[in-house]
Amino acid sequence: MFGNQQIDQEILVSYNIYFSDLRKKRLKIVILLALLFIALFGILDLTLYPQTASTLIKSRIVFDAILTAYFLAIFYRPWIKNMRFAVMLVIITILTQINILIFITHDGATSPYYAGLTLAIVAITIVIPYTFFETCTILLSCLVLYFLTLIVDHQVHGTPYHLPLLVNNLFFLISTNTFCIVASYLNVILRFNEFRINFDLRTTLGKLKTAQAQLVHSERISAVGNLSAGLLHEVNNPLNYAITALQVMKMDPNVSSDADLKETAADIENGMMRIKNIITDLRAFAYPQEADRQFQFKIHEAIESTMRFTAHETEDIEKIVNVPQDLMVRASKSHIVQVLINLITNADKAINKAKRENGKIIISTKQENDRVIVSVSDNGIGMNEETLQKIFDPFFTTSEIGKGLGLGLSVSHTIIKNHNGNLAAKSVLGEGSEFYFDLPI
Incomplete structure (x- = not known):
């Protein structure tokens, strides 16, 4: 239909949907106008052919009834x-x-x-969009019907052909048909080109909107990172002093010989080491590596950091981690932690929505050739097929207004894609969901 132009399949599918919807709307207009004009032109029957007016008007009533039946069959009873x-x-x-009016x-x-x-x-060529083939078929049908009407009229009523006038009629009818064929063909090309320009514009605007949203999201993360960087310095120094003082205190004979004091010192040390681990995680968040600055690390370490962030x-949810301690991946550790935080946070929300008393999040990994598959599954509320198709779209969210921008999974999908991997999901409504992605070793 569009010559030798290289057409993107997505554009062609979208255009066909648009073209079909446009034809349906325009066809409704054509039928309504035809019903109106067939009835109004009954005035011509009374004026020009008073003797046969009743027959002509009956014919109009019959065809109005047929068109009304078509209208109902197409738009209200989709037969x-x-x-x-x-x-x-x-x-x-x-x-x-x-x-038939000509014949009568x-x-x-x-x-x-x-x-x-x-x-x-x-009128029909102007209102209804055709393909080139359809235009030729309709106009050829018009000529054939006109010829058959004149032949049958001549055979049944003995009406002469009036050749000079017939040639004149055919000349104008063929000229009009030729004009309509050319106009229809040019309209098809013009309509498609306009649609493609609008499609490209909408696609570009969508990408710009996504990029802008991700930039804002990144700026917010950066702001949090900068704030964390300042706090780290202020917290880390006194924490180091406290840990050093604790070590000195543990060497005191009075402490080491008293079981209660020794246990209390051990509890204090565990608490301080937990704070130190959180500070280490925050430092990695405040000074993240770029996606192209990837290195090997144990995936278990990234999961442990994530668990501390989301603790x-x-x-109130049971967390099961089935991950080998020595399994290595090559990636940007801070970005993978960011992805895992998004997935675990979403799993927590899904479990809370389902109001599970035995909420469970399972994090597991498996190695397939030179890739590691990381999976985060939950027994939350799950998703239907329609939601599953949209979850990675920017701004799509199932959260209440003001409780989510719908960017978490979109950003996570981009991060994994930048690692030459893929983030995907499967879900059963009412039973739970599983998100999984792959990373290189």
Whole structure:
């Protein structure tokens, strides 16, 4: 239809949907206008053919009834689902009705209703979008119907052909048809090119909007990182002093010989080491490596950091970690932690939505050739197929207004993609979800 142009399949599919919807809307307009004009032109029957007016008006009533049946069958009782067939059926019916009027008048080529053919062809070509093939088929049908009407009129009523007038009518009818064919072809090309420009514009705007949102998201993360960097310095120094003082205190004979004091000192040391681990994680968050500055690390370490970050949110949920201690991956550790935080946070929200008393989050890994598959699954509320198709779209969120921008999974998907991997999901509504991604070793 579009010559040798290289057309993106996505654009073509979208255009076909648009084209079908446009034809359906325009066909509704054509049927309503046809019903109106078929009835109004009954005035011509009374004026020009008072003797046969009743027959002509009955014909109009019959065809109005047929078009009304088409209208209901296409738009309210979708018995006719093929829109191309529906368009052809309606137009051939309108052309048939005009030719029947010509036949009833017994005037052959001299009938004034001939003008109705030209008017109908031009009007329909303007209103309804056709393909080039459909235009040729409709206009050829118009000529064939007109010829058959004149032949049958001549055979049944003895109406002369009036050759000079017939040649004149055919000349104008063929000229009009040729004009309509050319106009329809040019309209198809123009309509598609306009659609492609608009499609590209919408796609570009969507990408810009996504990039802007991710930039804002990154700026917020950067701001949190900068704040964390300042706090780290202020917290880390006194913490080191406290840990040093604790070590000195543990060497005191009075402490080492007293079981209660020794246990208390051990508890204090565990608490301080936990704070130190959190500070280490925050430092990695405050000074993240770029995605192209990847190095090998134990995936278990990234998961441990994530568990510490999300410990407060998921304290009432059972966490099961099935990850080998020595399994290595090559990636940006801080970015992988960011992805895991998003996945575990979403799992926590899904479990809370489902109001599970035995909420469970399972984190597991497995090695396939030179890739490591990381999986985060939950027994939360799950997702239907429609939601599953949209979860990685920017701004798509199932959270309440003001409780999420819908960027977490979109950003995570981009991070994994930048690691030459893929983030995917599967889910069963009411049972839970599983998100998984792969990383190189």
